[in-house]
Structure formats: structure tokens, C-alpha cells
Amino acid sequence: MRLRTVTVVTMLLAGICSFAHAQQPKPMSIEVFPFELEDKSAGAGIIPPDEHDRRYLSESAQVAKDMLSQSGRFTIIDVPAAEKQPAPQYGLRNCGGCESQIAKGHGAALALLGVVTRVNRTEHTMFIRILDAETGKPVSESFTDLRMGANYGWPRSVKWLMTNRILK
16 A cells, blocks of 8 residues: 555656646757947046956856856857857947847857946946847846946846846
8 A cells, every 4th residue: 555655646746747847948049249348437548458357258258158057048059169250340239239140140049248338447337138039139138237346346247137137
């Protein structure tokens, strides 16, 4: 009797788990483009972006990739370096959503672009947009208000946006 009860309960749990697994939506493929810096500070014309800026932009993009992947709702499309296209002269942020077509060409369903706007050396804002690769229409557009912290604070802004806006 006990063995029969355990068998029935096991079968029911297996069925419920299979049903729950079948109900979960398939993760969407997304290409996360390198984050861009739009420097509007007074020193923009004097002090060019340096290795610290490049490092924190790269870390910001990686935080976005990690959080999207860990959510279970997205599959990150990593494009080999040989297939990456150079960004337009004034960045993807100014090309009218061209990142959606690039992502589509790489087999992604979505395209994510992050832009850090440096207000001055210790304040910045951040904008992250996700476009549908097929239509080029926005799926999500998230913006932080003014954030304190020099370039080392950019990855924290990504984390805040991902947690409180994009993955909410």
C-alpha cells in the first residue's frame, strides 16, 4: 500500500513538473550591443574617453548580459569578433534603430543598446532600449534620472535599470 501511494504521488509530481515546464515561455534571443558613451560634460572636447571609460562601458554591457541570461527569459546571442560590424561614426544611438537590423542579421529576436550620458565627471544618466529585431519597434525603453558616481558607477546604473525597469 505504501509503495503504491509513493508511486502515485511520484507520478503526479512528475506530471505537474512536466506541465509547469511546458508552460514556461521559450527564452527570447537578444543581442546586447556594446554600451556607448555620450559625453556632454564641459571637458568632452578636451578629455577623450580613456581606458577606464571603455572598461566601465564594457562592464555595463556584461552586467546587462548576465542579468538577462540569469532571468531565464533571454538567450544572449554572442557574435564572433570577425562578424561584428563597426558602429556608425556617431554611434548606434544615432542611426535610427539600425541595431535591430544588425541583430536580425545575427539571428536575434531583440536588440539591446545602452547609452551612458556623462553630465560631468561625477554625474551621469543612462538609457537602455530594446528593439524588436524584425520590426525595429521599441519593446522597452528605460532611463535613469541623474545618478551620482563617476564612470565606476555605470555598471550599478545598469543593474538598477535591469532590476527596476527591464526585468521587473
